[in-house]
Amino acid sequence: MSDKVLVIGGGISGITAAIEAAEAGMESVIVERNPSLGGRVAQLYKYFPKLCPPYCGLEINFRRIRQNPAISYYTLSEIESVSGSEGNFTATVRINPRYVNEKCTNCGDCAAVCPAERSNDYNFGMNSTKAVYLPHDLAFPMRYVLDKSACNSVCQACADACQYGAIDLNMEEKTVDIAAGSIVIATGWDPYDAARIENLNFASIPNVITNVMMERLAAPNGPTSGKIKRPSDGKEVKNIAFAQCAGSRDENNLAYCSAICCMASLKQATYLRDADQESKAEIFYIDLRAPGKYEDFLRRLEEDDNVTLTKGKVAKIEEDNATGDPVVTVEDILGGGKIKKQFDMVVLAAGMEPAAKNGGIPLNIPFEDHGFVDGDKLGAGISVCGVARRPDDVTTSVQDATGAALRSVQVTARAVQTAGGN
Numbered sequence: 001m002s003d004k005v006l007v008i009g010g011g012i013s014g015i016t017a018a019i020e021a022a023e024a025g026m027e028s029v030i031v032e033r034n035p036s037l038g039g040r041v042a043q044l045y046k047y048f049p050k051l052c053p054p055y056c057g058l059e060i061n062f063r064r065i066r067q068n069p070a071i072s073y074y075t076l077s078e079i080e081s082v083s084g085s086e087g088n089f090t091a092t093v094r095i096n097p098r099y100v101n102e103k104c105t106n107c108g109d110c111a112a113v114c115p116a117e118r119s120n121d122y123n124f125g126m127n128s129t130k131a132v133y134l135p136h137d138l139a140f141p142m143r144y145v146l147d148k149s150a151c152n153s154v155c156q157a158c159a160d161a162c163q164y165g166a167i168d169l170n171m172e173e174k175t176v177d178i179a180a181g182s183i184v185i186a187t188g189w190d191p192y193d194a195a196r197i198e199n200l201n202f203a204s205i206p207n208v209i210t211n212v213m214m215e216r217l218a219a220p221n222g223p224t225s226g227k228i229k230r231p232s233d234g235k236e237v238k239n240i241a242f243a244q245c246a247g248s249r250d251e252n253n254l255a256y257c258s259a260i261c262c263m264a265s266l267k268q269a270t271y272l273r274d275a276d277q278e279s280k281a282e283i284f285y286i287d288l289r290a291p292g293k294y295e296d297f298l299r300r301l302e303e304d305d306n307v308t309l310t311k312g313k314v315a316k317i318e319e320d321n322a323t324g325d326p327v328v329t330v331e332d333i334l335g336g337g338k339i340k341k342q343f344d345m346v347v348l349a350a351g352m353e354p355a356a357k358n359g360g361i362p363l364n365i366p367f368e369d370h371g372f373v374d375g376d377k378l379g380a381g382i383s384v385c386g387v388a389r390r391p392d393d394v395t396t397s398v399q400d401a402t403g404a405a406l407r408s409v410q411v412t413a414r415a416v417q418t419a420g421g422n
């Protein structure tokens with residue numbers, strides 16, 4: 001029997017489940033496929049509704065991990081196989097080589113001499129990093145990583161430049177077996193591929209971006225150092241449109257509502273408004289969803305004369321060839337007819353797709369119709385939390401993850417009872 005909880009995914013939900021279980025007296029281990037923990041939240045500029053930086057919350061959790069020897073984690077890792085049953089699982093974990101060991105001090109000497117570049121996935125490809133890079137400036141663990149697929153295999157410049165012996169170009173993939181009593185799936189979401197929404201022309205109009213790109217554009221550690229500039233020509237954005245339900249609630253794309261996109265666009269309108277008092281934002285929506293505690297936030301935006309909320313579905317986006325401006329055609333739901341308007345930039349409020357449905361978890365997972373994990377049908381000892389279960393905000397994901405931790409505690413309690421009963 002093992003009282004260890006195996007958590008798959010190290011976003012805010014997985015981190016929370018691991019910490020809560022460990023603080024209730026269990027051991028927990030997080031398996032994360034990226035080089036650092038934090039998940040998608042680490043890519044946000046600010047959290048709604050308080051508009052504080054997400055790193056406040058993440059940093060507290062990283063401290064709880066650092067201070068608790070009952071919590072361990074593997075980054076750049078994925079589960080290869082799982083056998084056994086409740087109370088007695090064995091998971092084989094593949095740990096991909098980082099090529100940078102724990103001697104790394106983040107001095108950056110390796111990146112300074114690295115001749116190769118790679119697209120920066122942290123900034124959704126809006127800039128690049130060297131092949132050896134720090135995932136981002138608040139990464140946990142704070143350690144460089146080498147993307148060998150981006151570099152010339154005979155180059156040793158990074159290893160030669162590192163005075164601490166932290167670069168190990170011969171590091172190899174490893175596997176470890178983990179014994180666990182329970183498993184928590186916390187694999188979260190990926191942004192919906194906006195190129196698939198044909199009428200909105202994300203792939204062909206540079207100044208049509210997605211909501212996740214907007215988070216990075218506004219962030220001081222983003223590709224434009226926090227200045228909201230449009231991609232085609234670097235012009236500062238003064239007049240922005242948000243197209244709600246971009247691909248969502250649409251049988252040809254994502255048939256469901258991602259629950260947070262309205263709040264995300266309202267929040268992103270404040271990014272522009274706070275940066276430039278003359279700027280204007282217009283949000284085109286079908287229904288504005290700002291439930292419960294979020295209603296005050298919506299009211300605040302409604303009171304801003306430079307924010308316009310227009311009930312209308314964006315039917316088409318074209319480009320004005322002379323200026324590069326996107327031109328939106330909107331079906332005006334209240335007034336009838338069509339509205340045609342030109343903006344500096346358009347943000348598509350695209351939805352969240354469950355990462356689990358694309359594989360990576362070698363368990364017999366029951367999915368509900370939209371590809372989220374159906375928690376009610378999972379086998380004994382396995383639970384799901386956060387956006388892997390359903391699209392949600394951070395607060396609700398954290399509550400859900402705390403529930404998953406409790407279910408893992410219950411697995412151990414059942415095992416102890418059974419052992420006592422015998």
Ligand SMILES: Cc1cc2nc3c(=O)[nH]c(=O)nc-3n(C[C@H](O)[C@H](O)[C@H](O)COP(=O)(O)OP(=O)(O)OC[C@H]3O[C@@H](n4cnc5c(N)ncnc54)[C@H](O)[C@@H]3O)c2cc1C
Nearest residue numbers: 009011012013033039040047048188189360386387393394
């Ligand atoms: C544009 C936008 C703005 C948002 N702004 C806010 C906001 O201001 N406030 C708010 O409350 N919410 C906001 N949200 C929602 C918020 O991002 C989610 O609630 C949150 O990310 C959920 O966390 P999670 O841990 O469930 O998933 P994730 O953040 O997706 O974390 C999942 C983790 O699992 C890892 N993983 C995936 N598959 C595997 C695998 N097979 N093996 C190992 N690891 C794996 C991933 O790499 C990732 O690290 C926003 C969402 C969007 C789209």
